[in-house]
Amino acid sequence: MVPFRKCMALAALAVSGAASAEVYCSDPIADWQPREQLQREVERRGWTVQRIKIDDGCYELRAIDRKGNKIKARFAPASLRIRTLAVEFDPAGDASDYLPDLAPPGPRRQRLGPNSHGEIK
Template sequence: MAGLVVAGLAATPASAEHDCNVPLADWQPREALQKKLEAEGWTVLSIRSDDGCYKVRATNPQGARMKAKFDPARLERVPDRDDD
């Protein structure tokens, strides 16, 4: 039984990786993220803020629809809960 409790606690930090904890003063503008993604071949449909992250709806260079989360300071992709 103790092993289950330890396993449950070990999983907690991993879920924190999915949230962005960036002070608003450190956020880059949405336009910077859009420009970065368009340079990578994405077609950005929308960018909104949610859970402290930027959430993007776009199509990738192959034309597939994408939903992705980005850190608003580093503009790097954040793993989604579904990516685990």
């Protein structure tokens, strides 16, 4: 089971790395939300923000989630919609917060991350 998780994490990072190289945000600067708003939004989800910077017109965020997994994400600065997400799982990491279909049977947990429109709510 451990090799499967490592392969899934590696595949997710490879795909997200390739995708992030092609992601550009083109929101007009006048429409941008402040970085502090993005920080408040992700902290409500239990992420601890390490840094927020601007790259290719997107907000790039590095954080640690509530389970200790490392997160790198890009957000459209006007809407704060997530554009890319890469998660480096802890050795005992659980992807069920990010991939609900992999959640173990039992009571449903609160889903973390963007809704169907890419917004973190």
